Amino acid sequence: MLELIHSIVNSEEHIDLHQFLHQLRWQNKSYLLRNDILDAFNDYCKSLQKPESFRNTSQVSKLIYHTQEIILENETCCLVVRPRIGHQQVFHIAEDLQVEPMSVQELLDLRDRFVNRFHPNEGGIFEIDFHPFYDYSPVIRDFKNIGKGVQFLNHYLSSKLQESQQLQEKLFKFLSLHNYNGTKLLINQHIQNHQQLSQQIKLALDFLNSYSPTTPYTEFRFELQDKGFEAGWGNTAGRIQESLELLDGLIDSPDHQTLETFLSRIPMIFHIVLVSLHGWFGQEGVLGRPDTGGQVVYVLDQAKNLEQQLKEDITLAGLDILNVQPKVIILSRLIPNSDGTRCNQRLEKVYGTKNVWILRVPFREFNRKLTQNWISRFEIWPYLETYTIDAEKELLAEFNGKPDLVIGNYSDGNLVAFLLARRLKITQCNIAHALEKSKYLFSNLYWQDLEEKYHFSLQYTADLIAMNAANFIISSTYQEIVGTPESAGQYESYKCFTMPELYHVVDGIELFSPKFNLVPPGVNESYFFPYTKTDERFYSECDRLENLLFNLEDPNLVYGKLDNPNKQPIFSMGRLDRIKNLTGLAECFGKSEELQERCNLILVAGKLRIEDSADHEEASEIEKLYRIIEQYNLHGKIRWLGVRLSKSDSGETYRLIADCQGIFVQPALFEAFGLTVLEAMISGLPTFATQFGGPSEIIQNGINGFYINPTRLEEMAQVILEFVNKCDHNPDYWLRVSQQAIDRVLKNYTWKIHTARLLSLARIYGFWNYTSKENLQDLYRYLETIFHLVFKPRAQKLLAQHIQR
Ligand code: UDP
Ligand code: LCN
Numbered sequence: 001m002l003e004l005i006h007s008i009v010n011s012e013e014h015i016d017l018h019q020f021l022h023q024l025r026w027q028n029k030s031y032l033l034r035n036d037i038l039d040a041f042n043d044y045c046k047s048l049q050k051p052e053s054f055r056n057t058s059q060v061s062k063l064i065y066h067t068q069e070i071i072l073e074n075e076t077c078c079l080v081v082r083p084r085i086g087h088q089q090v091f092h093i094a095e096d097l098q099v100e101p102m103s104v105q106e107l108l109d110l111r112d113r114f115v116n117r118f119h120p121n122e123g124g125i126f127e128i129d130f131h132p133f134y135d136y137s138p139v140i141r142d143f144k145n146i147g148k149g150v151q152f153l154n155h156y157l158s159s160k161l162q163e164s165q166q167l168q169e170k171l172f173k174f175l176s177l178h179n180y181n182g183t184k185l186l187i188n189q190h191i192q193n194h195q196q197l198s199q200q201i202k203l204a205l206d207f208l209n210s211y212s213p214t215t216p217y218t219e220f221r222f223e224l225q226d227k228g229f230e231a232g233w234g235n236t237a238g239r240i241q242e243s244l245e246l247l248d249g250l251i252d253s254p255d256h257q258t259l260e261t262f263l264s265r266i267p268m269i270f271h272i273v274l275v276s277l278h279g280w281f282g283q284e285g286v287l288g289r290p291d292t293g294g295q296v297v298y299v300l301d302q303a304k305n306l307e308q309q310l311k312e313d314i315t316l317a318g319l320d321i322l323n324v325q326p327k328v329i330i331l332s333r334l335i336p337n338s339d340g341t342r343c344n345q346r347l348e349k350v351y352g353t354k355n356v357w358i359l360r361v362p363f364r365e366f367n368r369k370l371t372q373n374w375i376s377r378f379e380i381w382p383y384l385e386t387y388t389i390d391a392e393k394e395l396l397a398e399f400n401g402k403p404d405l406v407i408g409n410y411s412d413g414n415l416v417a418f419l420l421a422r423r424l425k426i427t428q429c430n431i432a433h434a435l436e437k438s439k440y441l442f443s444n445l446y447w448q449d450l451e452e453k454y455h456f457s458l459q460y461t462a463d464l465i466a467m468n469a470a471n472f473i474i475s476s477t478y479q480e481i482v483g484t485p486e487s488a489g490q491y492e493s494y495k496c497f498t499m500p501e502l503y504h505v506v507d508g509i510e511l512f513s514p515k516f517n518l519v520p521p522g523v524n525e526s527y528f529f530p531y532t533k534t535d536e537r538f539y540s541e542c543d544r545l546e547n548l549l550f551n552l553e554d555p556n557l558v559y560g561k562l563d564n565p566n567k568q569p570i571f572s573m574g575r576l577d578r579i580k581n582l583t584g585l586a587e588c589f590g591k592s593e594e595l596q597e598r599c600n601l602i603l604v605a606g607k608l609r610i611e612d613s614a615d616h617e618e619a620s621e622i623e624k625l626y627r628i629i630e631q632y633n634l635h636g637k638i639r640w641l642g643v644r645l646s647k648s649d650s651g652e653t654y655r656l657i658a659d660c661q662g663i664f665v666q667p668a669l670f671e672a673f674g675l676t677v678l679e680a681m682i683s684g685l686p687t688f689a690t691q692f693g694g695p696s697e698i699i700q701n702g703i704n705g706f707y708i709n710p711t712r713l714e715e716m717a718q719v720i721l722e723f724v725n726k727c728d729h730n731p732d733y734w735l736r737v738s739q740q741a742i743d744r745v746l747k748n749y750t751w752k753i754h755t756a757r758l759l760s761l762a763r764i765y766g767f768w769n770y771t772s773k774e775n776l777q778d779l780y781r782y783l784e785t786i787f788h789l790v791f792k793p794r795a796q797k798l799l800a801q802h803i804q805r
Pocket of ligand 1: 606676
């Protein structure tokens with residue numbers, strides 16, 4: 001990029017760069033983000049009647065396209081440029097177009113000066129830098145491979161296995177470690193080192209040759225034991241042979257594919273904890289409450305499917321004979337004042353499973369006094385450390401020992417996962433779901449002003465600790481990690497930022513680390529399936545739901561009566577919080593008379609009345625929705641259902657809308673992933689979803705759905721209208737998009753794919769963790785220091801405030 005700027009400066013275009021920056025200085029904004037920059041550039045081009053070629057292909061336009069931020073200070077400009085995904089460069093351009101690269105430290109100081117919180121004379125600021133701790137680990141080179149960490153790691157590990165006898169010995173030791181409830185698995189005391197292992201494998205393979213591949217393991221179990229091999233290699237002679245051949249291959253000539261297949265078979269995961277703390281965690285009547293959405297759906301479905309996958313793996317490994325039982329515990333919080341939910345129950349079995357449980361542990365204050373009420377996710381930080389200590393005891397009792405894997409969910413669950421993993425010395429996996437930092441613009445820069453309400457200083461510190469500690473991280477989309485060519489990713493936003501007067505993050509996370517893996521979730525196919533699967537549909541519920549959607553007049557449940565219920569329905573379902581932007585959809589509908597003539601708008605939005613809401617954002621969205629209905633006089637054209645639908649009701653609702661050849665719209669200002677998008681698509685609804693965030697990876701625009709820009713309401717209405725018109729001209733069009741939406745989900749987003757991948761990762765990273773644990777000690781010490789010296793004092797201060805309230 002420096003070359004590009006130099007080349008601009010040395011060409012005719014330097015006049016444009018000079019004038020453009022000059023024009024910016026005359027604006028009243030001195031901190032511009034990408035959208036502002038693009039708008040300003042458009043204005044510049046318009047005002048000087050620049051030709052299209054200049055706007056699109058000039059060197060200046062190229063520079064502008066890649067610029068994420070411009071900060072103006074006195075006569076100079078600072079440009080934060082993202083030449084390609086995962087890379088950032090910073091430049092300082094003076095009035096006379098002298099260009100100098102700027103260091104990260106200089107950028108952070110500048111940002112502090114921007115908010116008047118730069119105090120060089122009072123000493124330096126604490127700098128957080130994780131870069132040195134990633135030295136031990138290999139890093140991916142090409143940004144296109146970010147999120148494919150395990151493939152990369154397998155290449156790396158297999159080449160190391162080839163070179164290093166030490167790693168071969170570690171592999172042997174790793175294999176000798178495994179047991180189930182004290183019963184040895186895989187290798188017993190007859191094999192003492194990796195050379196011996198290699199000899200015994202050959203003997204065992206010769207021995208197995210005399211059996212037909214389908215012979216059950218029980219028939220030759222004791223002979224194999226004599227050769228040093230315990231249960232865990234397979235359930236039949238054929239499967240065991242395959243496993244031992246894989247291992248033989250790994251010892252003689254390791255390659256990445258063999259390593260992955262072999263490690264994915266190792267029976268080392270039987271007991272799993274999923275930590276999901278904030279919101280209300282339950283199987284019924286909780287979705288749509290504040291802080292309670294897709295994460296609950298995700299974790300419940302994941303837990304059920306993990307049990308299923310573990311069972312399959314256990315059977316294939318031949319461990320049924322040891323009566324090995326997988327167990328999955330969803331660790332959540334107990335809320336004594338549970339508002340009609342089951343969140344006050346300590347233990348609850350998950351429906352349809354054999355051994356999946358929700359274990360709820362209460363938060364406590366000083367002197368073991370328990371908190372009684374629900375607490376917002378922004379306020380729960382002070383309780384997490386004592387919570388972990390209590391939860392650890394309960395988990396040890398429930399599992400009758402240690403779990404094998406802990407998976408954290410969201411910032412709070414990930415911090416607890418970190419603390420648990422440190423105490424129990426087990427593998428830690430993180431799932432972000434949504435990182436608040438990218439949702440709230442400038443939230444780090446103005447953290448002090450927002451602290452009373454949001455406590456971002458705690459949340460972002462917790463995020464840094466947990467994401468760096470995690471052995472592996474799974475993300476639902478690529479852009480969750482590193483964004484798109486135009487916008488930064490959620491994890492990327494932790495790379496370098498300032499928390500003025502608290503700390504500077506010089507390097508907050510290695511985005512090229514192999515710990516990142518893209519593993520999207522699935523949909524629960526018992527509830528969400530195509531509308532065409534008539535034999536599986538819940539017809540007994542259809543009349544009730546149809547009436548609720550289109551006709552029922554009950555002011556407690558529905559606002560709005562449709563003049564013509566037969567018009568094509570535009571459907572949406574979500575919580576009434578600002579980011580979900582259901583009000584934006586109503587306004588888009590309000591602005592387009594043509595859309596109102598052609599369609600009805602039906603919203604399932606949880607609540608109807610401000611007085612029923614304890615959440616300030618929700619209350620103001622309710623108010624706004626009423627205002628929009630009045631402003632655009634949407635009476636007769638809109639129905640607003642103030643209900644929370646159960647899973648089976650929401651599944652049938654999507655299908656009922658599909659029966660009417662309706663569409664689904666997801667209008668969020670930003671959506672990290674968007675389970676409703678998957679649910680609507682698998683039901684067969686042509687889906688229009690926000691272009692900001694995960695949906696743009698789920699949908700392929702124009703093929704199996706459509707992107708909308710929720711900040712441009714007229715344009716959004718136009719996209720929907722175009723579709724409606726096309727369907728009028730070609731009745732097959734709706735059917736085609738509908739079928740393509742179904743196919744997209746079935747092929748790429750199933751829980752079966754997700755859990756098989758997740759367990760394979762857990763095993764591979766378990767091995768990686770084992771081989772590199774000495775190298776991780778420095779990092780862990782650093783993380784503990786940040787936890788104790790930055791996080792904890794702030795958490796204690798917040799607790800004192802809670803107690804005073
Ligand atoms: N949901 C539901 N009933 C409702 C509202 C929402 O079952 O009345 C479910 C919806 O089906 C989806 C989840 O809540 O599974 C919302 O997840 P999503 O990822 O779309 O958004 P989040 O709420 O996590 O931001
Ligand atoms: C949280 C969100 O905001 C959604 O975008 C996701 O779909 C959900 O979690 C499940 O991961």
